[in-house]
Amino acid sequence: MRVVSLVPSLTEAVAVTAPGVLVGVTDWCTHPADPGEVVRIGGTKNPDVDAVAGLCPDLVIANEEENRGPDLDALRAAGLDVLVTEIRTLDQAFAELDRVLAACGVRSRPAWLDAAEAAWGAVSTDGPPRTAVVPIWRRPWMVLGRDTFAGDLLARLGVRNVYAAHPERYPRIPLDELRAAGPDLVVLPDEPYRFTPDDGPEAFPGAAVALVDGRHLTWYGPSLAEAPRVLRAALR
Secondary structure, eight states, X not given: OOEEEOOHHHHHHHHHHSTTOXXXXXXXXXXXXXXXXXXXXXXXXXXXXXXXHHTOOSEEEXXXXXXXXXXXXXXXXXXXXXXXEOOSSHHHHHHHXXXXXXXXXXXXXXHHHHHHHHHHHTOOOOSSOEEEEOEEETTTTEEOOSSOHHHHHHHHTTEEETTTTOSSSSOBOOHHHHHHTOOSEEEEESSSSOOBTTBSGGGSTTSOEEEEOHHHHHOOSGGGGTHHHHHHHHHO
């Protein structure tokens, strides 16, 4: 198999499960740090279609949220087989990971995927859920809205997204409205916007703020096995 991955978390899943299969990945594919002999083919939103086609992959892995429709259409027009995943819940993530790995020629389920399901299956919540706003960008401020993978993970950990019923999946909300929502917690991941102790918390004076690892909150791959523990610690 020759596989190009346009999705960072799926790159990690394939790299650790089927070494040597990947021939092309995006510039944002950071895990594993050394994916082997692969070609960088641009970003998730602007892949170099000609470079991907030049690698003659058997399969291109994509995601309906991470990648743009016109790019995927161009890859198909170049005669490439494109597998597009849709992952908006944890259960979808497990199902799609099984599908992707099988399409990459993996014959047996990897131990890390079983461990991830077991880790999340053991999650329980104590007490009433806490409410949270979850910014993912600033200038302008954008937050998690309805129907998101990260929102599903937080809900399983007892954190209810204030904007979970918003008509949009990633709505733009003015800062004064975010403050007025009065959440129990403000959750600030380090991706896609890199919130840090010096960039983000100051916008919510007096609020309880949790800085979380975006890879554990938004990636679907091997990091899911340790995500409940890591996220719980950050949310405390």
